[in-house]
Amino acid sequence: MTVETVAAGVHLVRGSAVNWVLVVDGQAVTVIDGGYPGDAGALEASLTAVGREPGDVVAALVTHAHVDHVGGLAPLAARVGFPVLTGPAEVRHARREVVEQAGPADVARHACRPRVLAWAVHAVRLGALRSVAVPSATALDEPLDLPGRPVPVPTPGHTSGHTAYLLPDAGALVSGDALVTGHPTTARTGPQRLAAFFDHDPARAAVALDALAPLDAGVLLPGHGPAWRGTPEQAVAIAHSRDAGGT
Template identity: 45%
Template sequence: MSRRRPRAVVAVAPGVVFVEGPVSNWVVLAEEDGVALVDAGYPADAGLVLDTIRYAGHDPADLRRVYVTHGHVDHIGGLPAILEAHPGVTVLAHADEVEAVRGPERDQATLGDIGGRIAAPRVLGWAARAVRSGGLDPVTVPPARAFTARDFDERAIAPLPAPGHTLGSTAYLLPAADALVTGDAVVTHHDVQPRLWSPRPRMIPALFTADTATAVESAAALPLPGIVLPGHGPAVHRVGDRWVPIGH
């Protein structure tokens, strides 16, 4: 049992459990042949990810695949330990993102990139949590491969390209749930942003993004259904012209 605790675990639709983790998020999906994940948190989250699979009513031994939104450590860091325990799991990412997922080299903001902003209390608090979570670990996921259209045949999930945050950033549409898993292409809140900001779909702070102009274009092109499941911040659902957090 992991000592880490999620901020929220929410069943947003049948077979779809959203986990707002300690610092970043993931999703547990019931699929036809077992269970799947979208992303897997930081290295320190591996045990918690497996706990949330159990919470969702599944046996971690039934984990079949992980769909990766992008290759940053806060979204793939749990994979090495998960794959060590369950070596048959398939790890899928956009072709432009596979090398970043395999690592250890990847285009990701460093403490040096943050520079003087580290002195801001919100930024310092986030950085400390990220480091404690294994954010500086040299994560590698050698089995990762590029997904193809066949990987989504007869599945209730579809990839949507969302480049900009990283070269191969990908969102995943869950049509039956009227939900979109956005990774960091769209977030609802980030720890470096003011706490008083109401959760809603928004851009992640630019310092975390490789190509801001492309990221803005990608975010504008994404269809936002009734439910948004972000890489950071709470899940939200649309109520009239407002976005309301789920499970808070």
Template identity: 55%
Template sequence: MGEPKVTQVADGVHFAESGSVNWVLLTDGAAVTLVDCGYPADFPAVRHSVEATGHRLGDIAAVLLTHAHVDHIGGLPALLDEVDVPVHATAPEAAHARREFLEQATPLDVVRNLWRPGVLPWAVHIVQSGALKPVKVPTATPFPVEGRLDLPGAPVPVATPGHTTGHAVYHLPEAGVVITGDTLVSGHPTSIKRGPQLLHPFFSTDQEQVVIALDTLAALDADVVLPGHGGVHRGPISEAAAQAKRGR
């Protein structure tokens, strides 16, 4: 799907944008934590993003998931074919990644929303990206510890259920960064808005829970937001959450 745009937003924090979805690389010396992994067709871009930070796939210490939708785990099977790395998420989201259940917009949901601006071209693009492929991660497991993880970047998982039952964001306190996944985004091809916002409700399992999760985000100490969709947002996370809540 082409080379991603990789931006270093803080020391050891790299934001990769593929055009339709984002992922994050946390580096510490020779080791990397990869947060999310794009669509199936994004795997070459994931490889490029790792190499753009001066590393290789074998340097990945772990993969963390915000959630297990195909646009965030699609590149993982190809990655795991090349390197043996642990994949972690919250306990419910690890089960979701193993496909013990599935919480994801269906093709019928998409068809019902084709009238919305941007949905048709977005739908064509994601099909080309492999969105219809059955993807699962049988090795996904819950975090080995609670709180700060002993991984490059020292991320702190914070549960934000709503978009999916086990969705989590990752707080990087020293860097003042929050990796928000799909709890809070800054843009999407199906939205005419720009800036902090929620995805359309049809993308989420429980939109009211997503709104509640914004309060969880607002309590974090951060002024850089790295969303699953859209560009980097700079400014207090509390203000970004408030803007998204106003615009819902």
């Protein structure tokens, strides 16, 4: 686990396979996503690393409810009792009333691709096959009176209710898995979309990028890969170029 301060009070935490974000304002913390089940200890350690503790968390925001984004968050939320908020269309997914994520059969169909098998083995060790639900998840209600003044940006496609979050005071965009800068299944770096088999609706996920392009930010904080300095417009253009066969 590494913790990178990307702006005043904004910290990108990189686990071994996925990221989450801590937004600190005084003693209060907003957590955005929370890693795999195996990242639960690292999530708490990241709070300690920025001088806070679980009791300082006032709310958690979820970009989407895949196991690698809520697995480490669920037990902390259940123990501490802070609200877990996500896009209205994502609530049923977070509660596991529906499931919209690649399963073992989907991964197996792509296991012959370089890096996919190694990633899958590591993901299983982190708890990828566990059934994780956040029964307390509720739909976010704007405006959000939380540290960082996060602004939800609907970006459906990766899941039906995927939501990115703009942190306007910090000039940062938390893009979740709508737009990443790397992933263990690829050697490619820089702004890009995840492999299509990870998306619930790949065509819709491609269109969702356009919702990010006009946003005012100077740093991208993705669900996978390092922070990227540049505007969302530039990042989206790079990702679209790669979708079209560019490098």
